[in-house]
Amino acid sequence: MRIAVLDNDRSQADLVCQVLSAAGHSCQFFDSGKEMLAQMRKDSTDLLIMDWPAGDPEAADTLRRAKEKMAPDAPAMFLVSGSAEDDIVAGMAAGADDYLVKPLRRGELVARVSALLRRAYPAQTGTEQLQFGSYVFETRPGRLLKDGSVIDVTQKEFYLALLFFRNIGRPLSRAYIHEAVWVRETAVPSRTMDTHVSRVRNKLSLRPENGFRLVPVYSYGYRLEKLGAQ
Missing domain, CATH: 1.10.10.10 (Winged helix-like DNA-binding domain superfamily/Winged helix DNA-binding domain)
Structure with a gap:
């Protein structure tokens, strides 16, 4: 599956991509929402993972615009600090399907991504x-x-x-x-x-x-x- 990762923390983005690539997915990293949205006009994206910086007023808009460019059933997940309850609420209200609390745990990341993809693409997520x-x-x-x-x-x-x-x-x-x-x-x-x-x-x-x-x-x-x- 093609996964877009939006995160201005390169070390965290590298971690996400390494873990999901090892699980058989294809990851593309972006450090700006503008760059990601431009690429989404050219290529399809099966799932979006984006960091949700605490109190960022542009995050919700970026997520909504990304969802508009993705297939109707394509899921989105965001990464958030555990204490940022307002950001969790804002992310889910903007159209996210799930979220993960930082710091990330590899097993949980793979499990959550797999669950989202199974629900979104039941005919395509068999054994790879x-x-x-x-x-x-x-x-x-x-x-x-x-x-x-x-x-x-x-x-x-x-x-x-x-x-x-x-x-x-x-x-x-x-x-x-x-x-x-x-x-x-x-x-x-x-x-x-x-x-x-x-x-x-x-x-x-x-x-x-x-x-x-x-x-x-x-x-x-x-x-x-x-x-x-x-």
């Missing part, structure tokens, strides 16, 4: 498959298969593996991996990440004979390499 060689990721249930057989992985192992496969050949820093997979868990020991990477490598048999190799990048992070034709 992403295939890389003999590996198939079913993003909606979070299931991983190799050669048709299910691999038993935890949720974090699933998202970690998908992150590597969506970035084949690209070195990923430890900081980037941490933010994409562990998100708001600030106290994650280095060995925890290494353990998860090792489990992904072993469970998926990411070895040269299977066409892929997951390797450490010294003093930086990890890289998944594709070897030969698949």
Whole structure:
């Protein structure tokens, strides 16, 4: 699904896009309402997520204008501070379908977005498959298969593996991996990440004979390499 993210906080927008991209969606970031509305005249948007700055008088107008450019059933969600009750009321009155309280939690974000999309597009939100060689990721249930057989992985192992496969050949820093997979868990020991990477490598048999190799990048992070034709 195509998701527009409007937020002038780039770090928060990057977080939203990383989480939803890992869940199989296509995200486009905007830091101004004017730019987003102009793009909406050209391309369709399945869902809008926008930050709602406390006391911003233009937020409601931006949301209403965006909804006018989207399909009638296309949902909108806004992000708001927990104490900003007036902003929550204003956002829902302006046409939003749901909201999330900051700071964001990855699991809740994915669950709320999935629920909105299921209601809006019941015929289009079945299992989505992403295939890389003999590996198939079913993003909606979070299931991983190799050669048709299910691999038993935890949720974090699933998202970690998908992150590597969506970035084949690209070195990923430890900081980037941490933010994409562990998100708001600030106290994650280095060995925890290494353990998860090792489990992904072993469970998926990411070895040269299977066409892929997951390797450490010294003093930086990890890289998944594709070897030969698949």
